Amino acid sequence: xxxxxxxxxxxxxxxxxxxxxxxxxxxxxxxxxxxxxxxxxxxxxxxxxxxxxxxxxxxxxxxxxxxxxxxxxxxxxxxxxxxxxxxxxxxxxxxxxxxxxxxxxxxxxxxxxxxxxxxxxxxxxxxxxxxxxxxxxxxxxxxxxxxxxxxxxxxxxxxxxxxxxxxxxxxxxxxxxxxxxxxxxxxxxxxxxxxxxxxxxxxxxxxxxxxxxxxxxxxxxxxxxxxxxxxxxxxxxxxxxxxxxxxxxxxxxxxxxxxxxxxxxxxxxxxxxxxxxxxxxxxxxxxxxxxxxxxxxxxxxxxxxxxxxxxxxxxxxxxxxxxxxxxxxxxxxxxxxxxxxxxxxxxxxxxxxxxx
Amino acid sequence: xxxxxxxxxxxxxxxxxxxxxxxxxxxxxxxxxxxxxxxxxxxxxxxxxxxxxxxxxxxxxxxxxxxxxxxxxxxxxxxxxxxxxxxxxxxxxxxxxxxxxxxxxxxxxxxxxxxxxxxxxxxxxxxxxxxxxxxxxxxxxxxxxxxxxxxxxxxxxxxxxxxxxxxxxxxxxxxxxxxxxxxxxxxxxxxxxxxxxxxxxxxxxxxxxxxxxxxxxxxxxxxxxxxxxxxxxxxxxxxxxxxxxxxxxxxxxxxxxxxxxxxxxxxxxxxxxxxxxxxxxxxxxxxxxxxxxxxxxxxxxxxxxxxxxxxxxxxxxxxxxxxxxxxxxxxxxxxxxxxxxxxxxxxxxxxxxxxxxxxxxxxxxxxxxxxxxxxxxxxxxxxxxxxxxxxxxxxxxxxxxxxxxxxxxxxxxxxxxxx
Numbered sequence: 001x002x003x004x005x006x007x008x009x010x011x012x013x014x015x016x017x018x019x020x021x022x023x024x025x026x027x028x029x030x031x032x033x034x035x036x037x038x039x040x041x042x043x044x045x046x047x048x049x050x051x052x053x054x055x056x057x058x059x060x061x062x063x064x065x066x067x068x069x070x071x072x073x074x075x076x077x078x079x080x081x082x083x084x085x086x087x088x089x090x091x092x093x094x095x096x097x098x099x100x101x102x103x104x105x106x107x108x109x110x111x112x113x114x115x116x117x118x119x120x121x122x123x124x125x126x127x128x129x130x131x132x133x134x135x136x137x138x139x140x141x142x143x144x145x146x147x148x149x150x151x152x153x154x155x156x157x158x159x160x161x162x163x164x165x166x167x168x169x170x171x172x173x174x175x176x177x178x179x180x181x182x183x184x185x186x187x188x189x190x191x192x193x194x195x196x197x198x199x200x201x202x203x204x205x206x207x208x209x210x211x212x213x214x215x216x217x218x219x220x221x222x223x224x225x226x227x228x229x230x231x232x233x234x235x236x237x238x239x240x241x242x243x244x245x246x247x248x249x250x251x252x253x254x255x256x257x258x259x260x261x262x263x264x265x266x267x268x269x270x271x272x273x274x275x276x277x278x279x280x281x282x283x284x285x286x287x288x289x290x291x292x293x294x295x296x297x298x299x300x301x302x303x304x305x306x307x308x309x310x311x312x313x314x315x316x317x318x319x320x321x322x323x324x325x326x327x328x329x330x331x332x333x334x335x336x337x338x339x340x341x342x343x344x345x346x347x348x349x350x351x352x353x354x355x356x
Numbered sequence: 357x358x359x360x361x362x363x364x365x366x367x368x369x370x371x372x373x374x375x376x377x378x379x380x381x382x383x384x385x386x387x388x389x390x391x392x393x394x395x396x397x398x399x400x401x402x403x404x405x406x407x408x409x410x411x412x413x414x415x416x417x418x419x420x421x422x423x424x425x426x427x428x429x430x431x432x433x434x435x436x437x438x439x440x441x442x443x444x445x446x447x448x449x450x451x452x453x454x455x456x457x458x459x460x461x462x463x464x465x466x467x468x469x470x471x472x473x474x475x476x477x478x479x480x481x482x483x484x485x486x487x488x489x490x491x492x493x494x495x496x497x498x499x500x501x502x503x504x505x506x507x508x509x510x511x512x513x514x515x516x517x518x519x520x521x522x523x524x525x526x527x528x529x530x531x532x533x534x535x536x537x538x539x540x541x542x543x544x545x546x547x548x549x550x551x552x553x554x555x556x557x558x559x560x561x562x563x564x565x566x567x568x569x570x571x572x573x574x575x576x577x578x579x580x581x582x583x584x585x586x587x588x589x590x591x592x593x594x595x596x597x598x599x600x601x602x603x604x605x606x607x608x609x610x611x612x613x614x615x616x617x618x619x620x621x622x623x624x625x626x627x628x629x630x631x632x633x634x635x636x637x638x639x640x641x642x643x644x645x646x647x648x649x650x651x652x653x654x655x656x657x658x659x660x661x662x663x664x665x666x667x668x669x670x671x672x673x674x675x676x677x678x679x680x681x682x683x684x685x686x687x688x689x690x691x692x693x694x695x696x697x698x699x700x701x702x703x704x705x706x707x708x709x710x711x712x713x714x715x716x717x718x719x720x721x722x723x724x725x726x727x728x729x730x731x732x733x734x735x736x737x738x739x740x741x742x743x744x745x746x747x748x749x750x751x752x753x754x755x756x757x758x759x760x761x762x763x764x765x766x767x768x769x770x771x772x773x774x775x
Contacts, residue, residue: 045455048771093757109758194602218602307748325734
């Protein structure tokens with residue numbers, strides 16, 4: 001089918017060529033290359049020939065199952081209990097290591113467990129660290145996408161006013177964005193420091209000394225939250241600017257009309273501003289989601305995945321394995337899984353926010 | 357017209373430069389110590405002397421920051437751009453030799469006869485790399501601390517036993533004079549963990565991998581000895597003897613000097629700083645947990661790349677650099693342990709009666725190289741994570757099991773790493 005693109009448009013294609021070429025070279029080809037590598041046993045450094053291993057990389061990453069463990073019983077058939085009356089269970093390693101009765105669980109490790117009556121249901125996976133990284137990344141996305149998007153919209157509404165010195169505030173809010181994330185991460189390491197970090201000092205001062213300092217990045221419970229807070233603060237200015245550009249495309253005549261009709265502030269926002277921001281909202285949401293899935297630099301600088309894998313993420317694992325542990329094929333498999341995940345979520349978002 | 361003249365001059369200059377280069381073969385060399393001026397100057401001194409001593413070769417050095425050095429070498433190797441001479445961290449050498457980045461060194465065996473074991477890089481029965489120096493780790497403390505706590509001063513022949521060490525930590529903690537009894541250097545992530553802490557495991561009788569076959573870690577890293585090590589390691593943090601993984605890096609650097617810690621597990625590179633601050637600093641050997649008092653050996657070493665077309669020249673340079681006077685100069689500048697006792701006698705700190713003499717004895721008597729296998733680069737990372745997790749409260753047996761599985765899977769996927 002002849003179209004404008006294909007007929008006598010050599011100059012056009014010529015101009016597009018550098019861009020297309022670079023995209024092919026640095027994005028499209030590496031992607032297919034990663035897909036291919038994930039099906040092999042390619043190493044970063046090795047004299048051994050590369051072999052095709054099918055889906056075994058994926059198999060190792062994704063194998064997961066549930067192991068039911070009955071409590072230990074003594075000779076009389078009574079459940080063994082400790083002093084607190086809790087039933088005692090045999091260790092998971094007795095099932096997963098060198099136990100010919102349970103070949104399906106060989107080499108697996110406990111991720112978490114819950115109790116069903118007296119039976120312990122233990123979720124075991126071959127690669128627990130990967131599953132934890134998946135969980136952490138999803139948690140990060142679920143929190144950061146709405147909070148960062150919402151805060152950015154709030155800021156954009158605040159600074160979208162004709163006030164003296166408003167540009168000063170715009171600049172201030174935007175400042176963290178232009179600072180390298182590595183620098184920001186390093187600074188926040190000091191702020192979150194457990195001994196005499198800024199955050200502990202401020203909280204102690206505000207609570208008149210009642211707040212006891214805690215080690216924000218050193219504790220499983222607070223580390224991911226601390227990184228979320230920092231990440232939201234760092235990039236909120238960027239999305240604020242996008243929202244701002246969306247706000248400024250809304251025609252002032254609509255606002256005039258709504259004020260003539262006697263609309264309240266909330267009604268103006270609900271029926272004029274928000275519909276006008278529809279496309280911006282889709283853009284912001286998708287951009288934040290994709291950026292959040294790519295969480296890496298903060299982790300690498302601040303916690304390196306610890307403590308106890310509570311902050312490890314998919315991209316961190318891909319780099320750690322591909323480069324750190326020289327397992328290019330394993331790292332590639334993680335990248336492909338991430339790609340599928342992000343693609344799926346983006347498509348779902350597109351579907352939910354489509355024009356009706 | 358003026359432009360033409362300039363171009364002509366440039367042309368002449370470049371041709372004459374090319375002629376000069378043709379007379380001598382240029383040897384390229386990479387070094388990991390960018391940013392350290394004293395160290396670079398010491399290396400440059402050797403290079404200048406070598407270039408002046410013969411007319412066949414000129415050595416040109418290019419320095420990299422240590423953090424990105426290994427990455428640079430791997431990238432260059434994949435691209436086929438390795439230099440003739442490169443330096444390599446001792447435990448990483450088997451990996452590069454196995455991958456075909458390095459070729460065996462062709463130097464006279466007599467030259468390295470008197471070298472410490474640590475600086476000699478053997479893989480597969482052949483010498484691939486040789487170092488000018490070694491490093492050693494000691495339990496740094498102060499005589500006044502030991503006296504105040506009523507502790508015996510151990511020496512190389514009579515190190516503390518595990519119980520004595522536990523009692524020492526308890527005494528330091530009970531005294532209330534210190535923030536923590538022991539500073540292990542937990543913020544130094546990376547190679548410090550296996551380098552500094554795997555000797556504790558070996559002193560318990562375990563190891564990172566089974567060195568008799570290098571085919572598995574089962575039993576070595578999760579046997580009864582390793583579990584005992586793991587429980588001891590965890591107790592250091594759970595019982596409040598040592599700051600954990602979130603220790604402030606600044607406290608690691610100055611905490612001992614400031615009196616926050618009674619003991620600091622630290623390398624000889626930090627020894628001079630401690631001695632400057634306190635004149636009664638003592639360097640104690642590692643505690644003996646049953647299988648002997650052990651510390652890690654092997655530091656950065658020099659090798660010749662497999663793709664070098666001038667291997668003879670490269671080897672000649674390395675052999676030239678191994679003279680005692682250069683080893684001694686390097687040690688004076690960096691504070692590291694010279695590779696021979698004759699060089700040690702020529703240094704300020706390691707000569708008889710020198711401030712750091714004790715480290716030469718530690719290196720000679722207790723140093724044990726890390727597992728000599730190409731798989732070490734992976735198992736070191738696994739080991740590091742396992743120790744960090746155990747310090748943070750993970751179940752000891754499960755964590756060590758997981759580490760064993762990961763190391764074994766890696767060995768299997770690499771066809772046994774050529775053992």
